[in-house]
Amino acid sequence: MKNTLQIMLAQMALTDGQTAPNLTRVLAAIADCPSGTDLIVFPETTLMGFPTADEVAQVAESIDGPAMSAVQQAVRDRGVAVVIGFAECRDGRFFNTTVLMAPEGIVLVYRKTHLWASDVGVFDAGSELATAEWRGLRVGLLICFDIEFPETARALAVQGADLLLVTNGNMDPYGPVHQALITARAMENQIxxxxxxxxxxxxxxxxxxxxxxxxxxxxxxxxxGRDEARATVELDLAQLAQSRRDYHYLQQRRIALAGEAAARGTAFALA
Structure with missing residues (x-):
């Protein structure tokens, strides 16, 4: 495993219910990423924006559809991995999906498990929280509203996740919510x-x-900030061990206490 990881954050404006303009911008971002970039992370439903219930059947595509295939080719050409969101059509159902895609192919697929109000009636909810090995790290994916539930990131951490990657489509007035919670999800899971x-x-x-x-x-x-921007951050992977040196939340959890407290509370209520 490398000691560092270079990740480009591609904060973009998107066009809702259309693929072509979003795909053009994604391909340009991949082609123009700085030398040495290991991974580019894009926003939620990057390729189609947020389609309506009337639009989703027209714009959603399979994981090997034309837009995703174009991204895969760009990834191979540039030699960089991406985390990218799209409206997925799978077995006649529609999902808000994010994938980790490397030059060698798809590494991890995640379908949003916690649907925000505007997702309801457009997408079905996913049913799995999963991780995968990539570049010597175990990586997990979440999408937007998912991070408001601490159990999601904790489930990935229990699977051994070192790196949580979140595609987001958060709007005013809730910006401060996700800024606080992404910090909490990292800190409480030491990832x-x-x-x-x-x-x-x-x-x-x-x-x-x-x-x-x-x-x-x-x-x-x-x-x-609030505007479109691309910026690269270097992760010092030695900080994983450093953060767990004096205490390790996963190993020191006392889950049974929560169960005992719940049981006592129930007994008290019934008495």
């Missing part, structure tokens, strides 16, 4: 966390930007 949000506006929403990279000690390594 790196990178969240890339959408910028600009669409569908009557103003997106909050604020993409961020947090180390396992809960320290901010990079934070972007």
């Amino acid at each position: 790196f966390a990178v969240m890339v949000n959408r910028a600009g506006s669409g569908g009557g929403l103003t997106f909050a930007g604020g993409s961020a990279a947090i180390n396992p000690l809960g320290q901010s390594l990079l934070e972007l």
Whole structure:
């Protein structure tokens, strides 16, 4: 495993319900990424924006559809990995999906498990929280609203995740919520966390930007403003061990106490 990892955060404005303009911008970002970049992280549903229930059947595609295939070719040509979101059509159902794609192919697929209000009626909820090995690290993916539930990131950490990558589409007035929670998810699980949000506006929403990279000690390594921006952060992977040197939350959990407290509370309520 390398001692460092170079990640570019691509905070973009997107066009809702259309693929072509978003794909063009994604391919340009991949082609133009700085030399030495290991990974580019894009926002939620990067390729299609947020389609409506009436649009999703027209724009959604399979994981090997034309837009995803174009991204895969760009990834191979540039020799860089990407985390990218799209509206997926799978077995006649539609999902808000993010993939980790490397030059050798798809490493990890994640379908959003916690649907925000505007997802409901457009997408079905995914049913799996999974991790995969990449570049000597165990990586997990989440999407936007997912990070508001601490169990999601904890489930990935229990699987051994070292790096949490979040595609985001968070809007005003909730920007501060995700800025606080991405820090908490990194700190409470002693992992790196990178969240890339959408910028600009669409569908009557103003997106909050604020993409961020947090180390396992809960320290901010990079934070972007509200506007479109691309910036690269270097992760010092030695900080994983450093953060766990004096205490290790996963190993020191006392889950049974929570169960005992719940049982006592129930008994008290019934008495």
